[in-house]
Amino acid sequence: MTKRERVVRALERRSPDRIPASDSFWDTTLLRWKQEGFPEEVSPYDFFDFDIQMVHLDVSPRFPAVIIGEDEEMFTFRDRFGYVARRYRDGSPTLDYVSHPAPDRASWEGMREKFAMRPGEKARVDTEGFPFRLTPEPTWAEAREKCRTIGSDDPYILAEAYGPHEAAWRLHGFTNTLMDIAAEPDLIRDMGSTYMRFLMSVISRCLDEGIAFDGFMLVEDLGTTRGMLFSPDSWREIHKPLVAELGAFLKQRGIHFWMHSCGNAEVIFEDLIECGLQVINPLEAKAGLDVCELKKKFGAKLAFFGNIDVIAMAESHAAVEKELKRKLAPFVQDGGYIYHSDHSVPSEVSFDRYQYVMELLRK
Numbered sequence: 394m395t396k397r398e399r400v401v402r403a404l405e406r407r408s409p410d411r412i413p414a415s416d417s418f419w420d421t422t423l424l425r426w427k428q429e430g431f432p433e434e435v436s437p438y439d440f441f442d443f444d445i446q447m448v449h450l451d452v453s454p455r456f457p458a459v460i461i462g463e464d465e466e467m468f469t470f471r472d473r474f475g476y477v478a479r480r481y482r483d484g485s486p487t488l489d490y491v492s493h494p495a496p497d498r499a500s501w502e503g504m505r506e507k508f509a510m511r512p513g514e515k516a517r518v519d520t521e522g523f524p525f526r527l528t529p530e531p532t533w534a535e536a537r538e539k540c541r542t543i544g545s546d547d548p549y550i551l552a553e554a555y556g557p558h559e560a561a562w563r564l565h566g567f568t569n570t571l572m573d574i575a576a577e578p579d580l581i582r583d584m585g586s587t588y589m590r591f592l593m594s595v596i597s598r599c600l601d602e603g604i605a606f607d608g609f610m611l612v613e614d615l616g617t618t619r620g621m622l623f624s625p626d627s628w629r630e631i632h633k634p635l636v637a638e639l640g641a642f643l644k645q646r647g648i649h650f651w652m653h654s655c656g657n658a659e660v661i662f663e664d665l666i667e668c669g670l671q672v673i674n675p676l677e678a679k680a681g682l683d684v685c686e687l688k689k690k691f692g693a694k695l696a697f698f699g700n701i702d703v704i705a706m707a708e709s710h711a712a713v714e715k716e717l718k719r720k721l722a723p724f725v726q727d728g729g730y731i732y733h734s735d736h737s738v739p740s741e742v743s744f745d746r747y748q749y750v751m752e753l754l755r756k
Contacts (some may be wrong), residue, residue: 616656
C-alpha cells in the first residue's frame with residue numbers, strides 16, 4: 394500500500410495496512426534532537442517515514458517581507474500579510490504582534506484590491522511555508538518541480554492556507570476582530586469573503602499550472618481550552634457560508650477537505666461536516682477533546698488527525714504508551730484516524746522518547 398493509499402483509506406474510514414502518520418515540531422525541538430543524535434541533513438518526514446507531505450499556499454496581499462529591526466534576543470519583521478511582529482531568534486513559536494495593515498474600515502477599503510493575482514507574479518505555492526518567511530517566492534516552474542520532487546515516493550499531498558477568521562485578524566488585529574465580529578460583522582464578513590474568493594483562485598491557478606494535491610487544510614483556530622473564541626452563532630452567520638462555499642469548490646475538484654483548528658470548537662463540528670469537512674486536526678487534549686469520545690459522536694462522518702497528548706509524551710515512556718494504546722484502539726479495524734500530536738511536539742520531548750512513540754505506532 395502506498396502512503397497516499399494509506400491516508401485515503403484512513404480518511405474514508407476503511408482499514409489501512411497501518412495507521413498513517415504525520416506530525417509537526419517546534420524549531421527548538423529539532424535543535425534539541427540534533428544534539429541528541431537526529432541526523433543534520435534529514436527531514437522528520439524522511440527519518441520517521443511519514444505519509445503526508447505538506448505544500449503551502451500564499452494567499453497574502455504580498456506586502457514586502459522585510460526585517461525592520463533586531464537586537465540580540467529578537468527581530469522585528471513585516472510579513473507578507475502586512476502585519477509587523479517580533480520573534481525570538483531561538484526559533485520559539487511565540488510572536489509579539491506590533492501592528493496590522495487594516496485596523497479600520499478605511500484602511501481595509503484601501504487594500505482590498507491587493508487580494509488578486511497580478512500579471513507575471515511568482516508562484517503562490519511552495520514546499521516551504523510562507524508565514525514569517527523572508528526569502529523570495531519560487532517561479533511557477535520552480536514550484537511545480539519542487540512539488541513534483543516531494544511526491545516521488547507517492548505521499549498524500551496536503552496543501553494548507555489560512556481560513557477567513559485567521560486572515561481577518563492578521564489584517565485587522567486579534568482584539569479588533571473579536572470586537573468587530575459583534576460591532577461590525579459586515580466588515581469582518583467582507584474581509585473573510587474577499588480572502589476566501591482569492592484562496593479559491595489560488596487553488597485554481599495551482600491546478601492550472603499542473604500542481605495538484607490530494608487534500609486541502611484550512612488553518613482556522615477558533616477555540617480556547619474551554620470553548621470557542623467567539624459565539625458559535627456569530628461563526629454560523631459570518632463564516633459558515635464561506636466555509637461551505639469552499640467545501641463545495643473542493644468537492645467539485647476531488648480534493649479532500651481538512652481543517653486545523655486549535656482549542657475546542659466541538660460545538661460547530663456538525664456545522665463543519667455540513668460544509669463538507671472530512672478531517673479535523675489537531676484535537677488538543679488540553680482543551681478537553683478526546684478522540685475516542687469524538688469517534689462515538691462524529692466518527693461516521695469525520696476522520697480525526699491528532700489528539701495524542703504531548704504532556705503524556707513528555708512525561709514518560711509508560712505515560713505515552715498508555716495514551717497511544719487507548720486512543721488508537723477504536724481505529725485499528727475501522728480506519729478514520731491519522732496519527733499526529735495534539736498540536737506540535739515541544740522541546741520537552743526527547744528524541745529517544747519520540748522514537749519510542751514511532752515504535753509503538755508501527756507495532
